[in-house]
Amino acid sequence: MVPTITDLQPFTECQKKIRAIDDTMDILSGKWKVSILARLCYNPMRYSALLKDINGISGKVLSRELKELEVNELIAREVSPFRPPAVTYRISEYGLTLGALTECLPAWGLQHRERISRAGKAKL
Amino acid sequence: MVPTITDLQPFTECQKKIRAIDDTMDILSGKWKVSILARLCYNPMRYSALLKDINGISGKVLSRELKELEVNELIAREVSPFRPPAVTYRISEYGLTLGALTECLPAWGLQHRERISRAGKAKL
DNA sequence: CTGTATCCAAATAGATACTG
DNA sequence: CAGTATCTATTTGGATACAG
Numbered sequence: 194m195v196p197t198i199t200d201l202q203p204f205t206e207c208q209k210k211i212r213a214i215d216d217t218m219d220i221l222s223g224k225w226k227v228s229i230l231a232r233l234c235y236n237p238m239r240y241s242a243l244l245k246d247i248n249g250i251s252g253k254v255l256s257r258e259l260k261e262l263e264v265n266e267l268i269a270r271e272v273s274p275f276r277p278p279a280v281t282y283r284i285s286e287y288g289l290t291l292g293a294l295t296e297c298l299p300a301w302g303l304q305h306r307e308r309i310s311r312a313g314k315a316k317l
Numbered sequence: 318m319v320p321t322i323t324d325l326q327p328f329t330e331c332q333k334k335i336r337a338i339d340d341t342m343d344i345l346s347g348k349w350k351v352s353i354l355a356r357l358c359y360n361p362m363r364y365s366a367l368l369k370d371i372n373g374i375s376g377k378v379l380s381r382e383l384k385e386l387e388v389n390e391l392i393a394r395e396v397s398p399f400r401p402p403a404v405t406y407r408i409s410e411y412g413l414t415l416g417a418l419t420e421c422l423p424a425w426g427l428q429h430r431e432r433i434s435r436a437g438k439a440k441l
Numbered sequence: 442c443t444g445t446a447t448c449c450a451a452a453t454a455g456a457t458a459c460t461g
Numbered sequence: 462c463a464g465t466a467t468c469t470a471t472t473t474g475g476a477t478a479c480a481g
Contacts, residue, residue, distance in 0.1 A: 207355075207356065207359045209427075210355055210423045211352055211423075213422070214419070214423045215352060216426035216430055217423065217425050218348075218352075220429070227338055227342060228338060228339060228342075231331075231335055232331065235331045290425065293421040293425070294421055295338070297418055298337070298338045298341045299333075299338045300337070301337075301341050301415060301417070302337030302341035303333075303340075305341065306337065308411075
């Protein structure tokens, strides 16, 4: 059911929800963050591997987004002390709490892609 | 458990997931889209109400994001034929299928805000 | 290998004025 | 009221070179 004007719910509840959504989106803001997280959910990756794997990202942007994810403790950065240096990024325990998101985002995307291809209406 | 290098899963599964995530993020890309959708989940709103309610958005950006959401059939636009014109935006049936997302985004944001305030580590 | 610094190009956003 | 057009300011991104 699509809500009507009369379905209006308490303002404060909506406001709290909006703020919480903004909090989440702030942390995930950046074109590639969710994509990086999803990859790291599968397995740890080196900087160079991410750079090669993520189509279209530049080194500058990759290192910035990785740093932001690390500051928020969603991923962990591990440096090997040998030469040449090897840096591995892996999802953190806390990053795994985003699991519900990294499940429902692709779930919706899949059904949307099917819907589009059935309808042939929009470009994807 | 944080995965280790040895937990590597089949490449194709990961790739499919990444693509599906990108599909979803493409449609939700734009600083305010999720916020707009969440509001409309509560009740339909007029253009001017959204403009006043969403802190920091400009008219140009609002109308563009609304148009993109409409093209993807996530919201519906309703024009009253009277003067002065009144345009109401409401969530569509299809937009409601994003419900899982508009639930888990704020859920994570809430617990994150609590975590931050406990730790006092990062700024929110 | 893993970044950072610099420079420049492109995309995005805000303000204002204006139209139907 | 609900936008659009235009201009300008700011942000963002890529490429290259270079450092540790």
